[in-house]
Amino acid sequence: MTVIEEMGAKAKAASRMLSVAGEKKNVALKAIAKALKDHSEKIIEANKIDLENGKNNQLSASLLDRLMLDNARIEGIADGVLEVAALPDPIGTVISGSQRPNGLRISKVRVPIGVIGIIFEARPNVTADAAVLCLKSGNAVILRGGKEAIHSNQCITRIMQDAIESTGLDRNSVQLIEDTTRQSSVELMGLTEYLDVLIPRGGKGLIRAVVENAKVPVIETGAGNCHVYVDESADIEMAANIIYNAKTSRPSVCNAIETILVHENIAKKALPVIKARLDEKNVQLRGCEKTREILGDSVVPADESDWETEYGDYILAVKVVGSIDEATAHIARYSTGHSECIVTNNYNNANQFKAVVDSAAVYVNASTRFTDGGMFGLGAEIGISTQKLHARGPMGLNELTSMKFIIEGEGQIR
């Protein structure tokens, strides 16, 4: 057995205990929250080594900021753990049930998935966030974080393991792969005997690599090439407001927009208003020819690659379209299926957009920035699925569960 296979076997054993742990899971979560606060100095010390290494390896300022942990951030992580503890336990929920003509009682009951793998990059807060969501939903978790955060991750994981063990649960409920070479990810992706699902959290490259190479089931997350379509009948102020919010409130996240599509009958009036709002944040516009006719040469000419790109930055592609059909066809072609919005006051067009657009979240007259587990009322979120199987959109605790059928009888045979 390799090290990672051994971790898989230990996780499987821990998951059996967790699947029937009930309220003990919350006791463990509260112990984790307390331990993280109690040992914050230790975490900060470990984090300093990662920051030092990061500086020596010329990590960008924004990466270093993501990596950094201080007392306030650790407090935030611990409070997040307590919030998860306070959520209702999804396990044991009866999803549906019936009595069959032969007297059998069949019920469909929510159960944990089993063992979940999480591959993530440089954010050490994910170590605790992901682990506690898995724990709360009765799953064992194997974490594989990036090398940039390895000392922080090790420290946080040990604190969590000790806390879990102190409450009588199996410390292997949460494990961290300490080998951060490519080899360890590849092995995790092939751990079919032990791993029930693998969730990559991070940039496009990481997610693509996991989807291409994993033999275990994967839930694809995160890629967001999101659109706002400004319909002919849109309230222009509302459109400008939504676009401004969806582009500039946090450009790096996946629910920020990258392209707007504007109906030609409203473009002349709407585009200057939209541009004026976006100028406040110096958003660079990349437009089609018609956009540039209206807004002038300050708009960079857009090419094919602009429709495909998730900028994650203060850049917005702009296209004037002749109809709602052209808008939805553009979205069908270029969207990653995350979040799209129509701004309209036309009842039929709103309904057409809702029916035809095939994305996880389809909005009428609201910012795409709401695509988020907390905002949707799920309580917490482990990621946003952009695939169609198992989970789509923000994934909360329910999305970390499976189900089984329980059938009770008195000796029925077929």
Added chain:
Amino acid sequence: MTVIEEMGAKAKAASRMLSVAGEKKNVALKAIAKALKDHSEKIIEANKIDLENGKNNQLSASLLDRLMLDNARIEGIADGVLEVAALPDPIGTVISGSQRPNGLRISKVRVPIGVIGIIFEARPNVTADAAVLCLKSGNAVILRGGKEAIHSNQCITRIMQDAIESTGLDRNSVQLIEDTTRQSSVELMGLTEYLDVLIPRGGKGLIRAVVENAKVPVIETGAGNCHVYVDESADIEMAANIIYNAKTSRPSVCNAIETILVHENIAKKALPVIKARLDEKNVQLRGCEKTREILGDSVVPADESDWETEYGDYILAVKVVGSIDEATAHIARYSTGHSECIVTNNYNNANQFKAVVDSAAVYVNASTRFTDGGMFGLGAEIGISTQKLHARGPMGLNELTSMKFIIEGEGQIR
């Protein structure tokens, strides 16, 4: 573009039309049922070529029987299509919904998955069965059947395509890959741009190959190493009856049992009764040492491989266990997670078994042969999932759907 990529692109286009086709889908299904009956002679003719080739290639009698189509079987297929047409349409169902404090109305709505691939072996009835379930749930389907049934599959597919087209839907809603070389399966497994899910239907080898090689999401189906545990407190007649039914009513199917576990305190009384029932069908027993002490040398000594094997035949492994914990540990180790049963009259043991056993269907006092979409009241079934993501156990129309969030507002921003 390769032939299969072109099929993928056509399927994607067809799926867009299907996703909003509503009642037109049922019109198409009824047209398919009628066309299959009207053209049964043509189908039988094509089937004769497959049967002829099968005989020349020394296919076994049971494979030839699965391959064979006559008027009665075609009638049966057509009736099955009408039954699917009569089921409620899952698309558009509002699964849940809420109004958020900021006034946003969020609803989670059932939508089609998109494009489904089905890889299957020698049964030409799957061509129609699978296609109509996909169609009913608003999905386009790409079928890849075995070479043994290629002429039958081609004929049935063309009849379905003509029928679909005659009702105004896209004939590419159903497509068959006519190249039956290994290369075409491999290409289908890698069609990430167009295929939303791939469902293999067939033997262990096929399913393993798909799980190992597919880059698209897969739903694993079918492997069934199922168990009955006879608890200390079991009604012996009931246990013998359930075991007889679960083993002998159809040994080749995945919900038949392969191993029984018998509590040592009841083994001496129960095993002879169970054996007497199984002797009626000449079931070969392969037992542990204790079993052989009780039942004698007519029982073949079981070894490790017997606990792992899905016989699919009139063979049953028998193990005497010291406790319910030993029984559930055995199941945890060897089961494929399909269906397991406890026969008991002990309330706590029934509950322990239901909680601890991690299989798609967990029975108390009923035959595992009930694990079936029809028997569970799902109306129809495309397979039985033995994985934990997306769908588990019998998969009906709901399991062929995804969902999306619809969010409606009045200009809300975050």
